[in-house]
Amino acid sequence: MNFLRLGPAGREIPAVQREGTTYDLRTLTADLDGAFWSSDGIAGTRAALDRGDLAELPGAATLRVGAPVARPNKIVCIGLNYRDHAAETGAPHPAEPVVFMKDPMTVVGPFDDVLVPRGSSRTDWEVELAVVVGSTIRYADSPEEAMRCVAGYAVSHDVSERAFQLERGGQWDKGKSCETFNPLGPVLAPADEVGDPQSLSLRLWVNGAIRQDGFTGEMIFPVSHILWYLSQFMVLYPGDVINTGTPAGVALGRPDQPYLRPGDVVELEITGLGRARQAVAAA
Numbered sequence: 001m002n003f004l005r006l007g008p009a010g011r012e013i014p015a016v017q018r019e020g021t022t023y024d025l026r027t028l029t030a031d032l033d034g035a036f037w038s039s040d041g042i043a044g045t046r047a048a049l050d051r052g053d054l055a056e057l058p059g060a061a062t063l064r065v066g067a068p069v070a071r072p073n074k075i076v077c078i079g080l081n082y083r084d085h086a087a088e089t090g091a092p093h094p095a096e097p098v099v100f101m102k103d104p105m106t107v108v109g110p111f112d113d114v115l116v117p118r119g120s121s122r123t124d125w126e127v128e129l130a131v132v133v134g135s136t137i138r139y140a141d142s143p144e145e146a147m148r149c150v151a152g153y154a155v156s157h158d159v160s161e162r163a164f165q166l167e168r169g170g171q172w173d174k175g176k177s178c179e180t181f182n183p184l185g186p187v188l189a190p191a192d193e194v195g196d197p198q199s200l201s202l203r204l205w206v207n208g209a210i211r212q213d214g215f216t217g218e219m220i221f222p223v224s225h226i227l228w229y230l231s232q233f234m235v236l237y238p239g240d241v242i243n244t245g246t247p248a249g250v251a252l253g254r255p256d257q258p259y260l261r262p263g264d265v266v267e268l269e270i271t272g273l274g275r276a277r278q279a280v281a282a283a
Contacts, residue, residue, distance in 0.1 A: 001046065002187035002274075003032055003152070005070070006063040009109070012070075015057050016045050017187070022060035023049065032188070033070040034239030037134040037151040042190050066109040068154055068188035069132055072241045075102040075182060076234070077158060078226055079172070081245025082218050088253030097221045097229050102158070102243070103177035110185035110276035114159055115283040116262055117178040122162035123260040123280075126246035127204040127212050127268040129197060130156035131223055132188055137236040143224035146231060150191040150223075151238070155270045157183040157278065158243050162252050162259075179283065184241070186274040194272060197223045202247055204268040211257065212268075214247025 005012035006022070014025040014032045028044060029036045048054050079098035080086045086093055108114075116123045134151030159182065165175020194200075197216060204212040221229070226244060230236060251257045260266070262282045269275035 001049070001193060002189050004068050004185065004187045005032055005066040006057065006060055007066065008064060009066065012066040013057065013063070015060065016049070016054070018049055022057045023054035024057040025054065027054065031070040032068060034073070034237060037132065038136070038238035042151065064109060065111055065186050067107045067184040068186065069107075069184065069239060069241060071107060072104050072239050073237050075104050075106070075241045075243060076230060077102050077176065077243040078221065078245045081220050082214060082247040083220060084214070084218060084248035085246055085250070085253065086220070088248045088250070093220055097226055099230065100172045100176065102173070102182060106177055106180065106182035108180050108183050110155065110183050110278070112183060112278065113180065113281045114157070114183065114260070114266065114278045115178070115180045115281055116260060117161060117283050120161050120163070121259070122251070124160045124162050124251045125204055125206060125211065125260060125266055126158040126160060126250055127202045127270070128156040128158045128243045128246050129200060129202065129216055129223070129270060130154045130184060131197070131227065131242040131244060133236045133238055133240040133242070134191075135238055137227060137231040140228045140231040143228040146227035147224045149227070149236070152188040152190045153194050153197060153273060154185055154188045155268060155273045155276050156241070156243050157266070157268055157276065158246060159183075183276060183278050186276055189273055200271040202270050204249065204266065206260070206266055207264055212247050212249035214249070218247060219245060
């Protein structure tokens with residue numbers, strides 16, 4: 001079972017897929033938002049499917065695929081969280097998670113265009129495992145407690161403009177928050193169906209050439225620790241998205257690789273979470 005949102009931007013229809021069929025969720029919820037995740041919407045959807053209460057969504061295969069999560073309250077990101085990525089950038093392994101924020105308005109669909117911002121010279125790619133919060137996490141007593149609050153997982157593209165990030169004022173947010181800089185999806189897979197989030201493969205291609213080929217088991221700080229750690233500093237609310245870091249292979253770590261330019265195509269996938277594709281265009 002996977003959750004997704006289909007239709008024009010701003011008018012997406014909440015839906016669920018099971019065994020190749022896409023069902024309309026509008027009889028259960030107006031959208032896949034924090035209220036849905038926090039009200040045990042996943043269990044309610046399973047029950048409705050088992051009862052045969054949901055109607056198939058006509059023409060689902062022809063509809064645009066939106067992000068599988070309605071606009072999150074916040075996107076929290078973890079930097080330098082893969083051993084090989086830290087090594088390729090010349091950075092030591094951090095003693096604690098490196099935390100930064102990303103504008104939630106950067107979220108777009110998994111097949112929408114990525115726009116290279118004006119003045120950009122170093123727009124980079126980063127495939128990441130996104131964690132979607134299902135219930136409020138506040139001062140979690142343990143990583144295990146924090147993990148019980150996860151709704152599910154999705155493919156995230158943490159697009160980054162490195163010059164804005166590293167050379168324009170000493171903080172990262174403006175290099176991460178340009179429009180379209182967080183394609184998300186195509187689906188959200190429930191946490192209990194994904195299993196161990198540290199056993200997933202991540203891959204990213206640019207113009208058909210593989211650039212990143214990683215494994216979530218190489219995270220310096222696993223998902224459970226990240227959620228517990230963040231909850232000591234901020235409240236994580238249902239529908240919030242946590243980008244958990246990227247493996248090696250970004251342009252920043254490879255001087256022989258050009259950065260993204262209009263006309264490029266990026267494809268990315270994570271085990272069990274589907275495959276996304278974005279064309280790169282000029283802002």
